[in-house]
Amino acid sequence: DTEVTQTPKHLVMGMTNKKSLKCEQHMGHRAMYWYKQKAKKPPELMFVYSYEKLSINESVPSRFSPECPNSSLLNLHLHALQPEDSALYLCASSQEGGYNEQFFGPGTRLTVL
């Protein structure tokens, strides 16, 4: 299985809502990543988990809260988001935390109203 799955595919939420994005991989990878991508822009790194521990937080606002329940799962909890947070949220994984070859999931298209 060389796939990273993400749910949901699309999400629309209000600024007062709380929601979660989910990511799963079964490749035995020990590093997992969250990226944010705006239209026609490159992916921007948000968080990195290595061996289930948060190793990098790219100064992301606290309204985004990552969680890594186990080595296969990665969640991104959202609350009190702003319209400018609307974007494609991509999850990726790699064998180790070296970024060398990352496998990306299809992403969650988030719209904040």
Added chain:
Amino acid sequence: GQSLEQPSEVTAVEGAIVQINCTYQTSGFYGLSWYQQHDGGAPTFLSYNALDGLEETGRFSSFLSRSDSYGYLLLQELQMKDSASYFCAVKDDKIIFGKGTRLHILP
């Protein structure tokens, strides 16, 4: 500051060869990666160069010159399905993506 420069758009003809350049200025450097992303899709890993020289994988090749802070992606025998955005990315303490090159292929 940290920066990666790549052309915003490149146009080529089906069956031809195209080269997408990437120059970088970063505080650290461990390697240069290339990713392909089709519209509406996720990035897909193409190649990674940590050492100088050319890496070949099928129709795609990637080159790195660390002394020149420069690399390129070479696509041969272009097919219509190669129409996509291509990102170079530098690995230092983390990963930084270039702004992407939109490749248009003409029949």
